[in-house]
Amino acid sequence: MDSTIRMAIINEVRTALRAVSEQLEERYVTAEELSRQFSFFTREWIKDYGHLLPRERVIVVKDNLTPTTHWGYPLHKITRMVGDGSFRVLEYKEKMKAGNLCGQTAKHTAQA
Numbered sequence: 001m002d003s004t005i006r007m008a009i010i011n012e013v014r015t016a017l018r019a020v021s022e023q024l025e026e027r028y029v030t031a032e033e034l035s036r037q038f039s040f041f042t043r044e045w046i047k048d049y050g051h052l053l054p055r056e057r058v059i060v061v062k063d064n065l066t067p068t069t070h071w072g073y074p075l076h077k078i079t080r081m082v083g084d085g086s087f088r089v090l091e092y093k094e095k096m097k098a099g100n101l102c103g104q105t106a107k108h109t110a111q112a
Helices: 003-024 031-037 043-052 075-083
Strands: none
Touching (some): 031 043, 031 075
């Protein structure tokens, strides 16, 4: 087997294993926990720029109300992104206004 092909196969397997591990073992943490894990993500920074990080929250639409949970930040994904340098430069995007699901796109919509 050619060493170039061998290295390509190894890299693909590593990428696939990392993706599976990230998905199966992902742990969502609060902004406070994230700032303890990574001191450069201070609470103030997360308040101003947290919308630039990968994050999730639950939004329930019922009777014209939209109660939500706090944001959860995927620790393994962010750890990988810090390790590979993905966060060295972030493009600033304006936060979406309230009533627009607070900057998140609803992935699933449930009818009551």
